[in-house]
Structure formats: C-alpha cells, structure tokens
Amino acid sequence: MLSASTPDPPYYAVIFTNIHTGIDVDAYEAAAERMERLAAEQPGFRGVESARGADGLGITVSYWDSEEAIAAWKAQVDHRQAQADGQDRWYQHYVTRVAKVERAYRFPAP
Amino acid sequence: MLSASTPDPPYYAVIFTNIHTGIDVDAYEAAAERMERLAAEQPGFRGVESARGADGLGITVSYWDSEEAIAAWKAQVDHRQAQADGQDRWYQHYVTRVAKVERAYRFPAP
Numbered sequence: 757m758l759s760a761s762t763p764d765p766p767y768y769a770v771i772f773t774n775i776h777t778g779i780d781v782d783a784y785e786a787a788a789e790r791m792e793r794l795a796a797e798q799p800g801f802r803g804v805e806s807a808r809g810a811d812g813l814g815i816t817v818s819y820w821d822s823e824e825a826i827a828a829w830k831a832q833v834d835h836r837q838a839q840a841d842g843q844d845r846w847y848q849h850y851v852t853r854v855a856k857v858e859r860a861y862r863f864p865a866p
Numbered sequence: 867m868l869s870a871s872t873p874d875p876p877y878y879a880v881i882f883t884n885i886h887t888g889i890d891v892d893a894y895e896a897a898a899e900r901m902e903r904l905a906a907e908q909p910g911f912r913g914v915e916s917a918r919g920a921d922g923l924g925i926t927v928s929y930w931d932s933e934e935a936i937a938a939w940k941a942q943v944d945h946r947q948a949q950a951d952g953q954d955r956w957y958q959h960y961v962t963r964v965a966k967v968e969r970a971y972r973f974p975a976p
Contacts, residue, residue: 758883758884758885758923758959758960758961760883760961762961762963765963769879769881769963769965771879771881771927771965771967773868773870773915773927774868775868805883805923805925806919806923806925807917807918807919807923807924807925808917808919809916809917809918809919813868813915813916813917814917815915815916815917815925815927817881817883817925817927842973843973847973849868849972849973849974850868850972850973851868851870851872851970851971851972851973852970852971852972853872853875853879853967853969853970854967854968854969854970855879855881855965855966855967855968856965856966856968857881857963857964857965858964858965858966859963859964860961860962860963860964861961861962862959862960862961862962863952863953863957863959863960863961864959
C-alpha cells in the first residue's frame with residue numbers, strides 16, 4: 757500500500773527532488789527517518805512518500821492540509837538544522853516545489 | 867543534475883506514486899521509457915523525474931505548462947494503452963495527483 761492517506765483535494769504537496777552527495781550516508785538516513793517522524797507530529801501533516809533510485813535521484817513528497825502547515829514545518833527548529841546539514845553535506849542539488857493538489861485518482865478505485 | 871528544467875511558477879505537476887506488481891518488469895521498463903520519450907514530445911511538457919526504491923515504491927513527477935497540456939497527454943492514444951496495461955498488469959496500486967506548483971526553491975541557488 758502507498759503510505760499517504762490524503763483527503764479529498766484540495767490540499768498541498770511539497771515535492772522535494774534531490775541528488776545526494778554520497779557523504780555521510782548512514783547519518784543522512786538516520787536524520788531523514790527522524791525528520792519523517794517529526795513531520796508526522798506536525799499539525800496538518802497528511803503523509804509522506806519517498807523513493808531513491810539506483811542513479812542517485814531521490815524524490816520525497818509530503819502532503820499537508822494548508823500552506824500554513826508547510827510554513828510551520830519549514831520553520832521547525834530541528835528541521836531547520838536538517839536543512840542546514842542538507843546544504844552543507846548531503847545534497848549536491850535539490851529543488852523544493854510547493855504545489856496545490858487539485859485532483860487525485862486512485863487505482864484500484866476506493 | 868536534476869533533469870527537469872522547469873520555468874518560474876506557476877506551472878503544473880503530475881505526481882504519480884505507485885506500487886509495482888513485479889510482473890513483466892522488463893516489458894514495463896521498456897514501456898515506461900517509451901512513455902517518457904513520448905511525453906517529452908507533447909506540447910507543454912517541461913520535464914520528468916522518476917525514482918523507485920528497494921521497497922517497491924515508485925514516484926514519477928512530470929511537469930507541464932497547463933492543465934490543457936496534462937489533459938492532452940492523458941488522452942494520447944499510446945499513453946491510454948499504457949494506462950490500461952498499468953491497470954491490467956503492472957500496478958498493484960497507484961495514486962495520480964494533479965497539482966499547481968506555486969513556489970519553487972533551488973539549491974544551489976541559480
């Protein structure tokens with residue numbers, strides 16, 4: 757099963773695509789798991805899905821009730837430290853996109 | 867480098883998260899590559915990024931200029947056949963979300 761049980765649209769998605777440096781992979785994975793647990797405790801959190809392919813491209817999509825919920829998570833203090841570590845060590849390159857989900861289709865149909 | 871060179875927002879993202887059946891993996895991968903090439907020829911296409919993790923969760927995000935471009939791609943005849951094959955054989959479960967990208971941040975800054 758996919759892990760994010762999102763509500764009927766509209767809601768928000770944060771699409772985080774990245775290329776890892778390959779530095780400190782174990783510390784990175786521990787921090788990423790910690791961030792997922794912390795995110796799940798935030799108000800307005802609706803789920804997260806993450807994949808990294810053999811070519812090093814990672815995609816994490818998190819789902820939120822509102823832009824306010826996203827802004828609060830962006831400013832959360834432990835998350836700010838992880839963002840700084842990400843720029844210092846873990847990511848060669850990333851793009852964060854904030855998007856409003858307007859429609860969703862599921863298979864099998866619910 | 868990340869492959870999608872998207873414009874300044876707003877633009878659209880199609881977030882496709884899926885769990886593969888494990889059936890016909892070689893045929894699936896060939897069809898997926900063919901669909902990415904076909905998508906790239908569509909008007910309004912702005913890029914695609916895809917990752918599949920060891921746990922079987924796949925995430926593909928494609929980027930488009932407009933909802934009209936997404937609708938045209940959804941209706942494209944070879945893509946419709948691939949969607950049918952996906953439901954018949956390849957995907958246990960998927961969610962397609964159509965979202966309007968409102969903001970984007972890059973690292974390193976452009």
